[in-house]
Amino acid sequence: MSPEVYWFATTDDQARETVEKIKATGIHPDAVAVAAKPAEMDGAAHRVSQKSRNALNGAILGSIIGMLFGCAVLITICSNVKRRTN
Numbered sequence: 001m002s003p004e005v006y007w008f009a010t011t012d013d014q015a016r017e018t019v020e021k022i023k024a025t026g027i028h029p030d031a032v033a034v035a036a037k038p039a040e041m042d043g044a045a046h047r048v049s050q051k052s053r054n055a056l057n058g059a060i061l062g063s064i065i066g067m068l069f070g071c072a073v074l075i076t077i078c079s080n081v082k083r084r085t086n
Contacts (some may be wrong), residue, residue: 009015023034 009018
């Protein structure tokens with residue numbers, strides 16, 4: 001499950017304290033991402049953009065496949081109509 005909330009802590013102690021508070025509230029730990037290092041903070045932004053990029057690529061590929069399938073169906077229908085009229 002992808003985290004819905006991102007929390008950026010300035011120190012490791014603050015990150016641990018935040019995690020303990022989250023656990024105490026009953027929120028599932030997988031629903032929140034806590035980062036204390038700059039590399040982890042960059043990763044949070046890239047995760048969202050990667051999902052958007054994957055969704056866009058899937059939509060484009062799906063559209064292309066749909067158009068090819070539609071053309072194949074139309075060609076099949078037209079060839080059957082031609083045979084019947086001859």
